[in-house]
Amino acid sequence: MTQITRTNPATVRAPTGYTHGVLVTAPARRLVMSGQIGIAPDGTIPSDPAAQIAQAFANLRAILEAHDMTPANVVKVTSFLTDRSWLAAYRTARGAFFPTEPPASTLLFVAGLFDPALGFEIEAEAVA
Secondary structure, three states: OOEEEEEOOOOOOOOOOOOOEEEEEOOOOEEEEEEEEOOOOOOOOOOOHHHHHHHHHHHHHHHHHHOOOOHHHEEEEEEEEOOHHHHHHHHHHHHHHOOOOOOEEEEEEOOOOOOOOOOEEEEEEEEO
16 A cells, blocks of 8 residues: 655654655656646636636646556656746645645746746656
């Protein structure tokens, strides 16, 4: 049986909305997900930051569900923002998606994504 143990050593500054270390005891099924962006299935891109970020998280959830997983199975995310003013919306969405056991996390501010209308992308790894 796969076991996921999240750790935040007292010798490292306390995290805010993420976990410093995630130990996966195998055997496990590993799902590596490509970066998800705020494009709806119909191809539309919301202009509102919160809506665009929510759509990217909805896309992530859909991929997890297609593999019989939930956000609790996510052990690592890497997020990309193109605008620092979107940070609060990202933190709110991340907190709602991972309410109790957040994964290990990296957040980067980047100059841009492949489409200038996009301001957020998130990639993830999950295990079950």
